[in-house]
Amino acid sequence: MEFIKMHGTGNDFIFLLDLDDKYIGQESNLAKKLCHRRFGIGADGIVLVRKSAVADVKMVIVNSDGSGANMCGNAIRCFGKYVFENNIIDKEIITVETGDGVKELELKIDSEGKVETVKVYMGEISFDGSLIPLKNKEKLIDEDIVVNGKNYRASSILVGVPHTVIFVDDENYDVTEGKYIEKYELFEKGTNVNFVKVIDNENILVRTWERGAGATYSCGTGCSASVVICNKLNLTKDKVNVRVPGGQLRIELEGTSIYMIGDAEFICSGKAY
Template sequence: MKFTKMQGAGNDYIYINCFEETVTDPASLAVKVSDRHFGIGSDGLVLIKSSDSADFKMEMYNADGSQGKMCGNASRCIAKYVCDNGMTDRETVTLETLSGIKEISVKKEGGKVVSATVNMGEPILNARDIPVNQDSEKIVRQKLTINGKDYEITCVSMGNPHCIVFENNVGGLELEKIGPLFENNALFPERINTEFVKIISPSEIEMRVWERGSGETLACGTGACASVVACVLNGFCKRADDITVRLRGGNLVINWSENGEVFMTGPCEKICDGEIG
């Protein structure tokens, strides 16, 4: 079975073209290929499929085999894959995901896609719809006690749930210890992705992320979008401004537009092709 490994801001996945290959047990395959010692090494598995409602369909699985609804970094890489491999001649492609249809515009250099902008849609702010086990309309600067320490959280869904925590020293956090405590807290019925964010300026933030099902990753596109929305809700950044999100794997530029849609721009790179025996 042939595969391509790609990364967007350090968020790396194994991509399989299901127009040419058949995957019968994607959850088990995701666990196998994601292992960084006994597999290929990745944050998960992404299947590129045909769609009845869009140009292409994304089916993604986390490193633990659980299925994800949406990944912004992976969506950019899919756009690069289909464009670079001649599967479309369009510079704007639509992608079916479990979080709805996303529109992706690509930028090319030397005939190859180097970056892309994804229309991530509108954020979901209602607590029950995120989902969070709470009846309040929004969760902004709400106290949550984890292991005896109080945190102020803001919750946003970008098609998958996120909990944003503002911290001055994100680099010094022991995410491997506190990340699972947020992820599996009873407040979050579907578990949660947690972003720890430092405000650098009104146009720049630093972020680390603990992804449900994968642990700490170098980048998370939906997490960057959710973090910028949270920054606006908390008064740290302005709506409709381009906000640079500094991640361990690179930078993304996020804009929460006045019409409500969130746009994400970032790199996409092919690492290698290979074959699974």
């Protein structure tokens, strides 16, 4: 099969064109095989490009462990660049069907006809414990939880997928602690975990442990969730620069809506056997 590998601030994905649905039913096994960093191509997940009956095009995301993901901010920026520069969609404003509904992308095109940045409507936010979902809890905002005998001050939110935000003082915090928090009994379907250091009211640092992928260089929904929580706790304004190990994103809040702005890059293309 032919593939293209891309990354959004270091969060990398293998793209497969699947307009004729030939990979339906194989997604999980393909992801586990292709994403292995020793015996495969290596990536945080695969993205399949499919036809949509409700939008311009459909995006299907599968994590490296074979589990599905409704939405991924870095993947959808790469997706926008992919479909535009590969002449699948010839528009600067694109609608994309995802597991979290239809998302709108606004592409900024440079003088050479290449996608410079992508602005993504990330959707509505929810603190509802039944949607995250939390076990027997209406919400989790700035509360203590104890995992593996260690205390964490945590807040949880749904931004297409569940995210938990924990504030830290050290930007080199051991993000692998997220693997225990991810599977903590309070989170009925697991959670992504974001360790956040606030620099000032317009700048934060975020390191993310992703459910199904582990520690990643960037997580778009995680950055979005982190800014929402920071803003709710009056730690930042509603327009924030977010630095991650793989680069920087811009998150803007408008009421209950979230917008993410960032770039996306091609890495390579080839054939997988």
